Amino acid sequence: MINGISIDLYLWLSSILFVIGVIGVMLRRNTIILFMCIELMLNAVSLLMVAFSALHQDTAGQVFVFFNMAVAACEVAVGLAILTMIFRRSKSIDADLLSNLKN
Amino acid sequence: MNLAILIPLFPLIGFLLNGFFGKKMSKTLSGTIGASAVFASFIVSIIVFAQLQTTPGNSMTVNVFDWISADTLNIPIAFLIDSLSVVFLLIITGIGFLIHVYSIGYMKHDEGFSRFFAYLNLFIFFMLLLVMGNNYLVMFMGWEGVGLCSYLLIGFWFKERENNNAARKAFVMNRIGDLGFLLGIFLIFVTYGSTTFGEIFPMVDGASESTITIIALLLFVGAMGKSAQIPLFTWLPDAMAGPTPVSALIHAATMVTAGVYMVVRSNVFYSLSQTASTTIAIVGVITMLVGALIALFQNDIKKILAYSTVSQLGLMFVALGVHAYSSAVFHVTTHAFFKALLFLAAGSVIHAMSGEQDIRKMGGLKGKIKITFLTMLIGTIAISGFPPFSGFFSKDEILAHLFQSNYTLWLLALFASMLTTFYMFRLLYLTFFGSFRGTAAQEKHLHESPKSMTIPLLVLAILSIFGGILGLPTSWHLPNWMHHNLEAIVIFDEPIILSHATEWLLMTIAIGGAVVALVFSYMIYRKRGILPVEKESMLKNWQKPIFYKFYIDEVYETVIRKPLDGLAKVFYKVIDLQIINAIVDGAGKGIDRLGVSARLLQNGNVGTYFVFMVAAIIGILLFTFLN
Numbered sequence: 001m002i003n004g005i006s007i008d009l010y011l012w013l014s015s016i017l018f019v020i021g022v023i024g025v026m027l028r029r030n031t032i033i034l035f036m037c038i039e040l041m042l043n044a045v046s047l048l049m050v051a052f053s054a055l056h057q058d059t060a061g062q063v064f065v066f067f068n069m070a071v072a073a074c075e076v077a078v079g080l081a082i083l084t085m086i087f088r089r090s091k092s093i094d095a096d097l098l099s100n101l102k103n
Numbered sequence: 104m105n106l107a108i109l110i111p112l113f114p115l116i117g118f119l120l121n122g123f124f125g126k127k128m129s130k131t132l133s134g135t136i137g138a139s140a141v142f143a144s145f146i147v148s149i150i151v152f153a154q155l156q157t158t159p160g161n162s163m164t165v166n167v168f169d170w171i172s173a174d175t176l177n178i179p180i181a182f183l184i185d186s187l188s189v190v191f192l193l194i195i196t197g198i199g200f201l202i203h204v205y206s207i208g209y210m211k212h213d214e215g216f217s218r219f220f221a222y223l224n225l226f227i228f229f230m231l232l233l234v235m236g237n238n239y240l241v242m243f244m245g246w247e248g249v250g251l252c253s254y255l256l257i258g259f260w261f262k263e264r265e266n267n268n269a270a271r272k273a274f275v276m277n278r279i280g281d282l283g284f285l286l287g288i289f290l291i292f293v294t295y296g297s298t299t300f301g302e303i304f305p306m307v308d309g310a311s312e313s314t315i316t317i318i319a320l321l322l323f324v325g326a327m328g329k330s331a332q333i334p335l336f337t338w339l340p341d342a343m344a345g346p347t348p349v350s351a352l353i354h355a356a357t358m359v360t361a362g363v364y365m366v367v368r369s370n371v372f373y374s375l376s377q378t379a380s381t382t383i384a385i386v387g388v389i390t391m392l393v394g395a396l397i398a399l400f401q402n403d404i405k406k407i408l409a410y411s412t413v414s415q416l417g418l419m420f421v422a423l424g425v426h427a428y429s430s431a432v433f434h435v436t437t438h439a440f441f442k443a444l445l446f447l448a449a450g451s452v453i454h455a456m457s458g459e460q461d462i463r464k465m466g467g468l469k470g471k472i473k474i475t476f477l478t479m480l481i482g483t484i485a486i487s488g489f490p491p492f493s494g495f496f497s498k499d500e501i502l503a504h505l506f507q508s509n510y511t512l513w514l515l516a517l518f519a520s521m522l523t524t525f526y527m528f529r530l531l532y533l534t535f536f537g538s539f540r541g542t543a544a545q546e547k548h549l550h551e552s553p554k555s556m557t558i559p560l561l562v563l564a565i566l567s568i569f570g571g572i573l574g575l576p577t578s579w580h581l582p583n584w585m586h587h588n589l590e591a592i593v594i595f596d597e598p599i600i601l602s603h604a605t606e607w608l609l610m611t612i613a614i615g616g617a618v619v620a621l622v623f624s625y626m627i628y629r630k631r632g633i634l635p636v637e638k639e640s641m642l643k644n645w646q647k648p649i650f651y652k653f654y655i656d657e658v659y660e661t662v663i664r665k666p667l668d669g670l671a672k673v674f675y676k677v678i679d680l681q682i683i684n685a686i687v688d689g690a691g692k693g694i695d696r697l698g699v700s701a702r703l704l705q706n707g708n709v710g711t712y713f714v715f716m717v718a719a720i721i722g723i724l725l726f727t728f729l730n
Contacts, residue, residue, distance in 0.1 A: 026710055026713055027710070029710070096708060
């Protein structure tokens, strides 16, 4: 129990967030949305870590989450830069248009 | 460290030098290396021979290194030097050296000069290995090696298809014999648990008689291939496609007598198996007659000598068949002298005739190439068996042995030796007497060979004259060195037990026969000057089969080659194309199809990849949890 809330609920919430992220990446073609979904998955995992950290009274989990957020921020910075370049080239941010590596 | 190791080492070094650096060397240098390597071996052989006389038991074993060592199988590379192998060592290195010297002159204008000497040296190396080995496996190694060199040298002028065919024929025919030899070695190892001569021979009679007979016959099959006995003799006449020194060295003096050496070495087996000995005698006598008969109608100077070699080898095997081992070795020795001489002289004739080999186009060469004529005459007299030339003594010893054991064999051998005298003098008359029948250009170009060729001829001529000293007849109350020398090795040597009067009578008959044959030859080819026929229609009926070499090649063609070709075609069309190809192609095509369908998965769509990824992760998780 964390502040009177069962750990189960945290698990459920993070699972739902993760699945939403996964489904979003699978189905959507807008690259910005894809990014958001990836962030969603990342944050679902972070939430889980924080929850267990609180449950076990261990700060290691929370420290990890800080790292996680820093890395995610970097990733977003790089990712958005790539996106901008792609948009400049193809005037689109549709992920399916980016399949020209195939041939 | 024994000196004997050096004997095969020198030719090997010669081979390596000529083989790897020959192209960069001048002809003089590579010829000198080739000849001096063999000469060095010859000198060492003489020293070893001298050492052997003072060695107890007249035999020494030289271990070089362990070759195969596994459980009970122990095969060293070791040399056995005894009075038998030393005789062969002296023949091989001595005559080998003379032929190397001769080759320097004979091959002077050939572009493959250093290659030739490399092969010759390699041959000498393997031949030495063959006679020096102290077990059957080392012998077999040499046996295969000389086969290889024979192949390489027959096909030396490989630009002509015919030469390559002859080389292949020799190789394949030898392979048939070698298989027999190899099986014989296997059986020896299975029966006696060893392949070393010294260990096997004392316990030979421990096996059943049928085993001994089978071993003896299998070994003899090997000898049949190498020593050109019926039915495997047809490669030898074809082998004349090689350069003449090769014919002299390999196909007259040394390699073809390897079979005789092997049988003499294994004499214990043959002495204990009458069946095997009788087989050898029968095969030998047929070979002797067939060879001598075919030689009567040949017109190629080298082919005549080749068939003569077949016939002489037959005579040696008849001798082996009646257990006259030391006489056979004696004949090997004298034959090496006079047949090498005849071949080299023939080479000198061919050299003088600008490459012509047909004796119908020669004639009257007597005055033009005197040394060649003189030496050829000596060789002819020696092979015909006129005393006191070497051939007389060895042939007479064999004839005496045959008379002692079987009159029929004796009569047939006498007949064959008369034929020998006849065709050899036919060769001599047609080549050197009468008028010149070649082209004007050839006549203008006629010249005696250079010194490097004539000196070996003269040395061999001297050996052919005096070689008989090695085995003087006991009826003359003179020591028979050859017999005495081999006593310790050939324990089963049959002695001649005829009365001296009988021996004298036999000699007289043999000489009489030779004289009759000589007179016949003289009447036909000298006095009446008859030339061999050009066309088949001029032949009498009884001559036709002989003229066509008893159709043996043709029979092999129909009985063996064609069915084999047919079988090969069946294998090719059915098994190879339809079964093996189907499996191999099927495997390839299957992978190809798999690739085509797997390629569709890679559609370049990130979403799809992600779906696969997620599906896989879920799959792994499920798998982990369910377990």
